[in-house]
Amino acid sequence: MTAPGVVATRTDARSTTRRGLLRLRAALLGVTALVLLSSWYAFDSVHDTIDTVRDRSAPALLEAAVARSALAEADSVAIRSFSSGEAQLIGPGDRYQNQIAVASQSIAQVAEDNTLGESGSKQLRVVAGLVVAYTGWIEQADAHYRQGGGSTSLAAVDLWYASRLLHEPGSGVLAQFDELVKAQQAALGDQLDGSSTTFWRGALVAVPIIALFVLLVVTQRFLRRRFRRAWNLPLVFATVVLAGCGAIAVFGVLAQQEVETAAGELRDVTSTWDGRTSTTRAAAQDELKNLVTKLCAAADGGCGDTVVRFLSDLRQTGTPDPVSDKELTDAAKHVNASVAAADDHAGLETLIPIGAVLIGLSVLLGLHPRIQEYRYERR
Amino acid sequence: MIRLLIVLVLLSALPACSGAGAAGKVQIMASWTGQEEQRFLEVLAEFEKDENVVVEYVGTRALSQVLGSEVRQGTPPDIALLPSPGELAAYARDGHLVPLDGIVPSGQDEYSAQWLALEKVALRDGGEQRFAVAVKADLKSAIWFNPGTLRSPVPRTGEELLALSDELAAGGRTPWCMGLGATPDSGWPGTDWIEDVLLHQAGPDVYRQWAASKLPWTSPQVREAWTTWSRLAGATTVRGGPKSALLTDFVDSGRALFGPQPGCLLDHQASFIMGVYQGYDTAPEVARDFDFFPFPAFAGKPPASVVSADLAAMFTDTPQARRLISYLASEKAQRIWPRNGGAFSTNRKVGPSEHRDDVSKKIATILTSDQSLCFDASDLMPPKMRTAFYRAVLEHVDDPSRLESLLEKLEIVRSGVPEEERVEFPCR
Incomplete structure (x- = not known):
């Protein structure tokens, strides 16, 4: 016969064990949910960044660079056609028409991929309106040039107006494009900052994972002490799955680094495009200078303050080495490949909820028989 | 997962809340x-x-x-x-x-x-x-000058203005600053000239009919306005000559008014040019460095202004x-x-x-x-007529000898303007 005090002590011990098991289960499930939420949040922002870069920022920035380059090229070939005399038969030429078509398509594409909302759309419409005005002046130059005689000098004036509409610092089409590209790059920078691997973001992911790991170890030890079993297999499985989730989190960091690298490459490509556009612009402006100064000399007078300012701005312009189409296409392909690699790593995001569900089920499976055991004994 | 969705829904609502400050x-x-x-x-x-x-x-x-x-x-x-x-x-x-x-x-x-x-x-x-x-x-009927360099008395009639222009040119000075560049609508500064001359030479009634596209461009009054403009601001009286006027932006034409050796003495511009002058590197001061006189009426015509x-x-x-x-x-x-x-x-x-x-x-x-x-007549004209007017100004400055053919082309455009697009606006 057992003394009443001893019975009371055993009942207390059973009750403590059951309470402990219930608390451990609640804590394990709670921290598993935390692991799910924190990992999902961290991964999801990386995924969003990759999606934005792949679907919007990269195409918009590359198309904007293409549009700028095509407009500069169109202006250059038009001026050359008029200054060489080819315009008598072919006007500004087929290449001019092609480049204007490329520029129009690219502007439409930039509008589609616009990441700047309504302000970006407005600016693009302003640019599109200015391109219409630009082509109007080139058509006028063509009409004057074909009239021949004294009208050819007016054709040069029309070209001057057209070219200034394109190149005027601050308000010209290319300057407006520059503003747009800067704003898009700033938006991309903000997006990257929003998902960057900071200490707090790392802690947000690591702390729940470590906490869950510690809890799993504590639970194993608790079970070993109270039930004299070496290992609870479902909990071992949960620990292995948790280690997998930790590894996936590392891939998230890797994906972020890859997309940051891709964004850097994107900036490099657009700046290379800009370098080529600058070279084209410099050559075209130089040709325009010859055309205009010839006109002023023929008029036997000064060229006026606007031309003087134009000439002084020309002298300050540098001319970087030209880059071939092939180099630019390869660089753009490389950016796309880098973004795709980042996307592959970020694609592991979907495994996180699966892992969390597996951990939760393993916890329930591992602790359920022990809890049931105690419920049975209490009857 | 439900919790995750709740969190996401709450997070997505945040931007909407943050923008709720403005009405x-x-x-x-x-x-x-x-x-x-x-x-x-x-x-x-x-x-x-x-x-x-x-x-x-x-x-x-x-x-x-x-x-x-x-x-x-x-x-x-x-x-x-x-x-x-x-x-x-x-x-x-x-x-x-x-x-x-x-x-x-x-x-x-x-x-x-x-x-x-x-x-x-x-x-x-x-x-x-x-x-x-x-x-x-x-106010569009304004002629700007630098009181420090233009010593002559301000002309009070159109005839006096012509005489002043001739006198300055004869004395080896360039009377007029001119810039017709104003992309994408280059040419409009010249249309202001034609409007002013026509208003002050032919009077408000003729001006009103012309602005409403009811007076032919080939009419004697309109032709006289163009030839008077050529006489006032022609090849020898405009800074740099016609090509320079074509290549200069209207915002740059007034630069030559200022400085120790002014390149020209008079600038025909609307009142908004004050802000442009004040933005020049030389920072001219209103009244001390620039002032204006109204475009004067020719003999027998009342004082009037284009606005x-x-x-x-x-x-x-x-x-x-x-x-x-x-x-x-x-x-x-x-x-x-x-x-x-x-x-x-x-x-x-x-x-x-x-x-x-x-x-x-x-x-x-x-x-x-x-x-x-x-x-302003060009602003009252329908867009097609207005653009033709801008372009005609450029053609005329480039080669004034083709005025007749230019006026005939303008008349073709005018005759195609539908009746309902002719905006008649009386001078007050």
Whole structure:
């Protein structure tokens, strides 16, 4: 016969064990949910960044660079056609028409991929309106040039107006494009900052994972002490799955680094495009200078303050080495490949909820028989 | 997973909450950039502060092209500031504008009948409705000079002006500064010249008929205006000659007025040029470095002036757009511009004394005086006629010998202007 005090002590011990098991289960499930939420949040922002870069920022920035380059090229070939005399038969030429078509398509594409909302759309419409005005002046130059005689000098004036509409610092089409590209790059920078691997973001992911790991170890030890079993297999499985989730989190960091690298490459490509556009612009402006100064000399007078300012701005312009189409296409392909690699790593995001569900089920499976055991004994 | 969804839903609601501070947004488009834009933004800032509404301003010199493109795409701004009643009429007749009767106070006690008439458009059904408010006016009949370099007395008649120009040229000095470049609408500074000469040589009645596309371009009065302009500002009297005038932007033409050795002595420009002059590197000072005299009338004609105005029209009917257009016409907004300089109000309650300097006060006095004020003819013309006029100016400056053929071409364009597009606007 057992003394009443001893019975009371055993009942207390059973009750403590059951309470402990219930608390451990609640804590394990709670921290598993935390692991799910924190990992999902961290991964999801990386995924969003990759999606934005792949679907919007990269195409918009590359198309904007293409549009700028095509407009500069169109202006250059038009001026050359008029200054060489080819315009008598072919006007500004087929290449001019092609480049204007490329520029129009690219502007439409930039509008589609616009990441700047309504302000970006407005600016693009302003640019599109200015391109219409630009082509109007080139058509006028063509009409004057074909009239021949004294009208050819007016054709040069029309070209001057057209070219200034394109190149005027601050308000010209290319300057407006520059503003747009800067704003898009700033938006991309903000997006990257929003998902960057900071200490707090790392802690947000690591702390729940470590906490869950510690809890799993504590639970194993608790079970070993109270039930004299070496290992609870479902909990071992949960620990292995948790280690997998930790590894996936590392891939998230890797994906972020890859997309940051891709964004850097994107900036490099657009700046290379800009370098080529600058070279084209410099050559075209130089040709325009010859055309205009010839006109002023023929008029036997000064060229006026606007031309003087134009000439002084020309002298300050540098001319970087030209880059071939092939180099630019390869660089753009490389950016796309880098973004795709980042996307592959970020694609592991979907495994996180699966892992969390597996951990939760393993916890329930591992602790359920022990809890049931105690419920049975209490009857 | 449900918790995750709840968190996501809550997170997605955050931006909406954070934007709830402002009571809406209005988009407004105008042609002002640079200093003019800054001054307009100061007017808008008061509205934003008082009404807690965000105003998005788009300024582009290619206003006609950009606005046309936006309207075609179905995304016009809420409000646009049109410098041309001709364009206003075209948009109103095509049903793009919201009538302002009952939305904006009638303004009869604050605006003269002439300005109010400008805001109305005759519709195809024979009716007439108010579609705009005139928010800013400019005097176009002004000839600017540097009091430090032009010692001759100010001409009081058209004949005296011709004599002064001849006298300066004979003395080896270049009378006129000129810049016709104004992309994308190069040529308009020359149309201001033709308008002024025609008004002061042929009188307000002929001017009104011509502005309404009812007087042929080949008529003797119009031809005389072109030849008088050539005589005043021809190949030998314009700085650098005609090619230089064609290649120079109108904002640069006045630079040569200033400095120790001025390149020219007179600049025919609208009153908004004051702000441009003040932005030059040499920082000329109003009254000390530049002043103006009104374009003088020729013998037998009354004193008169060409004026222009910017008309605010509403494309989208929203409560905040209604509030903004009412505010722009209000005495409060109209007082801000003159206070900051370089802009003039048509509101009677904003008197000349509101202006900071004597030159501005002189302009404001003319704008509110009893003399005949005629609206800028090219702005009254339908867009096709206006563009032809701009281009004709460039052709004429390049080669004045082809005037007859040029006037015939302009006449062809005029004869194709439909009757309903001929905006007749009497000089006050």
